[in-house]
Structure formats: structure tokens, C-alpha cells
Amino acid sequence: MPLRLFNTLTKSKDGFAPIDAKNVRMYVCGPTVYDFAHIGNARPAIVFDLLYRLLRHEFGPTHVTYVRNITDVDDKINERALRDFPGLPLNQAIRNVTEKTEAQYHADVGALGCLPSTHQPRATEFIPDMMTLIGQLLARGHAYEAGGEVLFDTQSMPDYGRLSGRKLDEQQAGARIEVDAHKKHAHDFVLWKQSAENEPGWESPWGRGRPGWHIECSAMSAAYLGQTFDIHGGGLDLIFPHHENEIAQSRCAHGTPVMANVWMHNGFLQVEGEKMSKSAGNFFTIRELLADWPGEVLRFNMLRTHYRQPIDFTLAGIRESWKMLERWYALTEPLVDPAPDAAFLEALLDDLNTPAAIASLHQADELALAGGLGFMGFSNVQMKITQKSAVDEAEIYCAIETRKAARAAKNFAESDRIRDDLLAKGIVLKDRPQGTTWEAKR
Numbered sequence: 457m458p459l460r461l462f463n464t465l466t467k468s469k470d471g472f473a474p475i476d477a478k479n480v481r482m483y484v485c486g487p488t489v490y491d492f493a494h495i496g497n498a499r500p501a502i503v504f505d506l507l508y509r510l511l512r513h514e515f516g517p518t519h520v521t522y523v524r525n526i527t528d529v530d531d532k533i534n535e536r537a538l539r540d541f542p543g544l545p546l547n548q549a550i551r552n553v554t555e556k557t558e559a560q561y562h563a564d565v566g567a568l569g570c571l572p573s574t575h576q577p578r579a580t581e582f583i584p585d586m587m588t589l590i591g592q593l594l595a596r597g598h599a600y601e602a603g604g605e606v607l608f609d610t611q612s613m614p615d616y617g618r619l620s621g622r623k624l625d626e627q628q629a630g631a632r633i634e635v636d637a638h639k640k641h642a643h644d645f646v647l648w649k650q651s652a653e654n655e656p657g658w659e660s661p662w663g664r665g666r667p668g669w670h671i672e673c674s675a676m677s678a679a680y681l682g683q684t685f686d687i688h689g690g691g692l693d694l695i696f697p698h699h700e701n702e703i704a705q706s707r708c709a710h711g712t713p714v715m716a717n718v719w720m721h722n723g724f725l726q727v728e729g730e731k732m733s734k735s736a737g738n739f740f741t742i743r744e745l746l747a748d749w750p751g752e753v754l755r756f757n758m759l760r761t762h763y764r765q766p767i768d769f770t771l772a773g774i775r776e777s778w779k780m781l782e783r784w785y786a787l788t789e790p791l792v793d794p795a796p797d798a799a800f801l802e803a804l805l806d807d808l809n810t811p812a813a814i815a816s817l818h819q820a821d822e823l824a825l826a827g828g829l830g831f832m833g834f835s836n837v838q839m840k841i842t843q844k845s846a847v848d849e850a851e852i853y854c855a856i857e858t859r860k861a862a863r864a865a866k867n868f869a870e871s872d873r874i875r876d877d878l879l880a881k882g883i884v885l886k887d888r889p890q891g892t893t894w895e896a897k898r
């Protein structure tokens with residue numbers, strides 16, 4: 457079965473045909489680096505990591521280019537820099553914030569089993585490319601200067617709003633005119649804005665300033681993937697205005713009918729049925745959760761829900777995920793480098809249907825089970841099952857070996873003593889046909 461993906465642009469699940477099967481190209485909007493990423497931010501990282509793995513499997517590991525950017529110019533970053541490093545020159549303070557946060561992000565998503573993307577460009581390294589794009593938009597009549605800004609002229613693009621299904625209409629423009637008097641239409645958005653002294657800025661034909669948010673992704677995707685590429689992804693909240701505006705900028709600057717063929721969006725994550733927010737007190741960073749749970753358990757918990765559905769992140773769900781994964785790891789431990797079976801792959805090829813893929817593992821034999829887990833990024837090397845118990849893994853394996861020898865010598869008193877000893881430390885041994893495995897008692 458060929459890969460099928462739900463495309464926000466066509467609102468249907470379509471067969472996926474890459475522009476160039478030797479270089480399948482995917483861009484995913486990355487984090488704004490001013491603070492620890494939260495567990496909601498982990499969702500696109502995990503979902504598109506799985507898609508990356510699937511594309512590599514289908515088209516070849518060296519035939520996929522995956523770009524996930526780092527947004528390191530943003531007003532929230534300035535605020536954080538001024539707050540945390542008041543004595544430093546602004547550029548230095550900003551760099552302190554962004555470099556630290558970027559490193560934290562890569563460590564966190566790495567702990568969640570995400571492979572590094574092929575490229576991880578920083579917005580600030582592409583300011584000249586952004587200026588070129590803005591120059592092209594002005595030259596082609598798709599942008600205008602007003603009120604110290606360069607703005608995209610949404611009315612210059614007949615099919616602006618196609619991705620999100622929003623229509624421009626004159627009345628709306630009139631109704632909102634007093635809000636932003638210099639805009640020709642309420643949906644017109646900033647490409648370049650002037651910077652005050654205490655804001656980061658770059659010299660440009662439009663004065664010392666900084667880019668609007670959307671233009672960075674148009675510049676970085678074109679630099680690495682070309683003017684038209686295969687897949688563009690991110691969370692649901694990015695459809696409008698971010699992705700709509702990326703499309704507008706890229707297509708109008710390059711004069712192309714399409715920016716990316718397939719637009720994919722993950723659903724939102726809630727915590728215990730509520731919108732996650734700092735004020736509600738249910739806001740969790742990836743880092744905090746990793747202190748309590750193995751990264752693989754958090755990853756597994758995320759993949760149990762289909763990526764387009766909303767996901768309710770609950771403690772009960774995490775515990776259940778830990779149990780399932782632990783049971784499966786115990787069954788698959790002896791296997792090295794296995795492959796998933798057809799039922800598992802077919803489920804993933806059907807728009808990344810991870811709940812169906814995981815369900816298929818309940819029926820899978822040992823080899824296919826290990827294959828499916830490995831395919832989804834569960835390697836059974838990271839999970840620290842003993843994290844909350846008093847013994848370390850090496851000690852358990854030693855004990856299992858000693859017990860095996862005792863049983864072979866028919867010294868059952870000794871083998872029972874070893875088993876009870878471990879049980880007292882919270883480790884349950886399971887004797888199976890393929891050998892003895894263990895799990896932590898909970």
C-alpha cells in the first residue's frame with residue numbers, strides 16, 4: 457500500500473507522490489527559543505519524527521531531507537534577554553538566551569527518541585535571504601511600505617486564504633481600519649518592521665529593523681528545499697496566520713503556483729482535559745516530565761493517539777503507557793535489529809495511523825513486535841525501568857544468570873532465594889519459554 461497523508465490544503469487523504477523520490481523534502485516549523493519547550497511542543501517533534509522515519513523506510517534513508525528551524529528572533533526572546541541579562545549588551549544577552557534554550561530543546565526532543573533533523577537552521581542566519589524575498593515581493597507589487605513597516609498586500613493575491621478557508625472581503629477591511637490605520641487590509645501582515653534602540657536590528661533598504669515572524673520560514677525552506685517541496689508541517693494553530701502567510705510570501709515572491717504539496721497539522725494537546733496554561737497550573741515542560749518518566753514512555757503515550765486528534769495528556773495515561781511498553785520490552789528483549797510486519801506498516805502508511813499500528817502489535821509475533829517498536833523509535837536501550845527502584849539493571853541481569861545456573865544445577869532453594877530477594881527490591885521475574893525477563897513491580 458502506498459503512503460497516504462491527510463492534506464490540509466485539499467482537506468482529503470491523498471496518495472503521496474514526492475516531486476523527486478531521490479530527495480523527499482519536508483519542512484516543519486520549529487520552536488521559538490526563549491524558554492523550556494512544553495509537552496505540547498513535543499507533539500509535532502514526535503509526530504514528524506515518526507513521519508521522517510516512515511519516509512526514510514519508504515524512499516531510502518539517504519533520500520529524505522527534513523528541515524526543522526529554530527526561531528531565534530522574536531519579541532518574547534528580547535523580553536527574556538532584557539530580564540535575565542540586564543547588564544549585557546543586547547546582542548550578547550539574546551545569544552545567551554537562544555543558545556541555551558536551543559541546546560535544551562535538542563536535548564529534550566532527543567530524550568523523546570526524535571532523530572536529529574537533517575538541517576536545523578536559525579532564523580538569524582537567514583536575514584539576507586529574507587531581505588531578498590521582501591525585495592522581490594515589493595518589486596512584484598505584493599508588498600508596500602507604510603507606517604515604518606513593509607507589509608504584505610493580501611489583496612494582491614487572488615487565492616489568499618485557501619489553506620485556512622478564510623476569505624478576504626472589503627467590509628472586513630473597512631471594519632478594522634481604525635485598528636491598524638496604515639494597513640490596506642486587516643489581514644495584511646508585517647514582513648519587516650523598524651527596531652528601536654533596545655531591540656535587535658539589521659540594516660536594510662527599509663531602515664534598521666527586524667523581520668516579521670512568517671518570512672523566516674519562507675526563506676529557510678527555499679534555501680534548503682527549493683521553491684516548491686513536498687511536505688510542510690506544524691501544529692494546528694499554525695494554519696492561520698503562519699502557514700497561510702508563508703504560502704502567500706513564497707508563492708508571490710517566486711511566482712510559483714505551489715509552495716508545498718502537502719500541508720500536515722497535528723492536533724492540540726490538553727492536560728487532564730484542560731487547555732494547558734501557566735495560569736491554570738497545568739503547564740508541563742518536557743524537562744519536568746523527563747525527571748519523572750522515561751522519555752520513551754512519554755513518546756509512547758503521545759503516539760497512542762492519532763496525530764490529528766486532540767490528545768488528553770493524563771497521569772493515568774502515562775502510567776498505562778509505561779505498563780504496556782514495559783510488558784512489550786520484556787517480551788522482545790532477546791531480539792536485535794528486527795523488521796515490522798505488514799499489518800503494522802499498512803497502518804502507518806494510512807496517514808500515520810499509530811493507534812492501529814500499536815493495536816496490531818497485540819497480535820504480532822515476537823519478531824514483528826520488536827520490529828514495530830523499533831520502527832517507532834523504541835529501542836529498549838533508553839528506558840530506565842529501575843529508575844524508581846533500588847537496584848541497577850546490571851545487578852538484575854547478574855542475579856538472573858546466577859539463578860539460571862542454580863536451576864540448571866537443580867538447586868531450587870537457591871534459585872527461589874534469588875527470586876525472592878529481587879522481589880523484595882521490587883523486581884518481578886518472569887520465566888518464559890525464551891528465557892527469563894523482569895519488570896519493576898508497581
Ligand code: AMP
Pocket residue numbers: 485486487488495496497498499500689690691692693694722723724725726732
Ligand atoms: P511555538 O514555539 O509556540 O511556535 O510552537 C512550536 C510547535 O509546537 C508548533 O508546531 C505548535 O503548533 C506546536 N504546539 C504548541 N502548543 C501545542 C499544543 N498544546 N499541542 C500540540 N502542539 C502544540
Ligand code: ZN
Pocket residue numbers: 484485486673698702
Ligand atoms: Zn514556520
